[in-house]
Amino acid sequence: MPLFSSAALRSSVVSRLRAAGCVFAEDEARILLTAATTTAELATMVRTRAEGRPLEHVVGWAEFAGLRIAVDPGVFVPRRRSEFLAASAAARLTGRPGELVVDLCCGSGALGAAVAATAGHPVELYAADLDPVAVRCARRNLAGTGARVFRGDLFAALPDELRGRVDVLIANVPYVPTGDIELLPPEARLHEARPALDGGADGLDVLRRVAAEAPRWLAAGGALLFETSERQSADALAVARAAGLTADARREEELDATVVVARRG
Incomplete structure (x- = not known):
């Protein structure tokens, strides 16, 4: 079973992101749950995203034209x-x-x-x-x-x-x-x-x-x-x-x- 397959955990992450004003909370929760490798890392990622850091900077990559593009903090995120x-x-x-x-x-x-x-x-x-x-x-x-x-x-x-x-x-x-x-x-x-x-x-x-x-x-x-x-x-x-x-x-x-x-x- 995947590390973060719990429906309750997914719902909790979505709720936290929605409360922070993330319009695409469900999609972002899916990406965060996939990117994190430990519960501590997931908690940090969710908190950082809720504080307003771009999702792409939080996970370190952006989806663009079917590619996964590395995006470091501070770098312009490809739209x-x-x-x-x-x-x-x-x-x-x-x-x-x-x-x-x-x-x-x-x-x-x-x-x-x-x-x-x-x-x-x-x-x-x-x-x-x-x-x-x-x-x-x-x-x-x-x-x-x-x-x-x-x-x-x-x-x-x-x-x-x-x-x-x-x-x-x-x-x-x-x-x-x-x-x-x-x-x-x-x-x-x-x-x-x-x-x-x-x-x-x-x-x-x-x-x-x-x-x-x-x-x-x-x-x-x-x-x-x-x-x-x-x-x-x-x-x-x-x-x-x-x-x-x-x-x-x-x-x-x-x-x-x-x-x-x-x-x-």
């Missing part, structure tokens, strides 16, 4: 809506072996891992982030892909020999306006690194930097893909087009996800 960005990036691949993919602002490396897993052929994968904790996570999550993971500020982290060769550039840049940070759920606001969230006054500061440099890194016909909010999409498209890229926005209602695909001619 389910970003699965649309990963799928859109994978759809840009043509099947040519060795296509070059870059996951910029990679965080845990979830997007690069998802693209590598679904590509159906070998890709040359690079990833970069400014946060050293996120970089350590990404190296673990991308270990089986042959990816090279760098720490640094946007394109400055990448080898110069990639200039003009990138077929798919994924940049899940922070896009929350600074003034809206305090409106985020406490799981994000208090427990994720602020640079992974804060996109500046209008939420587009980091995107402007990425878009301005992207044409020098993309191969002919290559594309920059990034996530934005529906209300920011028109301004985000304008940023990409001002950089000389041909851009359009795509929407996935079920995931509440908006992705911009910006192509170099």
